[in-house]
Amino acid sequence: MLEKMSDFFTTRVAGYDQHMLNNVAGCKEGYIKMAELLPKATANLLDLGCGTGLELDEIFKTHPHIKVAGIDLTEAMLDVLKKKHPDKDLTLIHTSYFDYDFGIEKYEAVISFQTLHHYSHEQKIKLYSRVYTALKPGGRYIECDYMVTEQEVEDFYFKENERIRKEQNIPDGEFYHYDTPCTIDNQLKMLRLAKFDQVDMVWRKENTTILVADKAIK
Numbered sequence: 611m612l613e614k615m616s617d618f619f620t621t622r623v624a625g626y627d628q629h630m631l632n633n634v635a636g637c638k639e640g641y642i643k644m645a646e647l648l649p650k651a652t653a654n655l656l657d658l659g660c661g662t663g664l665e666l667d668e669i670f671k672t673h674p675h676i677k678v679a680g681i682d683l684t685e686a687m688l689d690v691l692k693k694k695h696p697d698k699d700l701t702l703i704h705t706s707y708f709d710y711d712f713g714i715e716k717y718e719a720v721i722s723f724q725t726l727h728h729y730s731h732e733q734k735i736k737l738y739s740r741v742y743t744a745l746k747p748g749g750r751y752i753e754c755d756y757m758v759t760e761q762e763v764e765d766f767y768f769k770e771n772e773r774i775r776k777e778q779n780i781p782d783g784e785f786y787h788y789d790t791p792c793t794i795d796n797q798l799k800m801l802r803l804a805k806f807d808q809v810d811m812v813w814r815k816e817n818t819t820i821l822v823a824d825k826a827i828k
C-alpha cells in the first residue's frame with residue numbers, strides 16, 4: 611500500500627538519519643560531495659525537500675554563516691532539523707516546493723538531495739525553470755538523487771506507480787510515496803530544457819548521482 615508522502619516520512623523520522631547514512635549506498639559520501647560542490651561564496655541557499663538536513667550538516671561545516679531557506683512537506687522532519695541546528699540562520703517552510711514562490715534571483719545556490727525521484731518529467735521541468743529564475747546570475751543548482759541508466763528501468767517504475775495508484779484510487783496530484791527514478795540522460799535533458807547553461811553529471815556511487823546545473827553570468 612502506498613502511503614501519503616508526509617505520513618511516510620513522519621512514521622520513519624526516528625531512524626531516518628541513521629538509515630540514510632548507513633543503508634542507502636552513496637548517501638553518506640554524497641552529502642560530503644555536495645558540500646564540496648557548493649560555491650565558496652554562497653551566502654543564500656535554498657534547499658528543496660531538506661528533511662532533517664543531512665546535506666546541511668555537511669554544508670554548515672564548510673559554510674558556517676550561510677543563510678538557508680529549507681522547504682519540506684513533512685513537519686516532523688523539519689522539527690528534527692530545527693533541533694539539530696538552533697544556532698544557524700535557517701528559515702524552514704512547511705509546504706510543497708511545487709507551490710512555494712521561490713522569487714527571482716535570490717540565491718547563489720539551490721540544492722535538492724534524494725527528494726525529486728518521486729516526480730514526473732513534467733513536474734521536474736517546471737520546477738527546474740523556477741529554480742533557474744530563483745538563482746542569481748552565475749548561480750548553481752546541485753541535485754543528488756536516485757537515478758538509473760536504462761530507459762526500460764525508468765519506464766518500469768513509472769508504469770508500476772501508475773498501476774498501483776489506480777488500484778488504490780489515489781487522485782491525480784496527491785503526493786504518495788513511490789520511487790520513480792529517471793535516467794541520468796533524461797535528467798540532464800530536463801535541466802537543459804529549463805534553460806540551464808551548463809549541465810553535467812559530476813559524481814555517482816551505485817544509483818546515488820550528483821548533477822550540477824549552472825546559470826551563466828551573461
Ligand SMILES: C[S@@+](CC[C@H](N)C(=O)[O-])C[C@H]1O[C@@H](n2cnc3c(N)ncnc32)[C@H](O)[C@@H]1O
Binds near residue numbers: 663723
Ligand atoms: C528522502 S527525504 C530527503 C531529505 C534530505 N534532503 C536528505 O537527503 O536527508 C525526502 C524529503 O522530501 C520531502 N518531500 C517530498 N516531496 C516534497 C514536496 N513536493 N515538497 C516538499 N518536500 C517534499 C519529504 O517530506 C522528505 O522529507
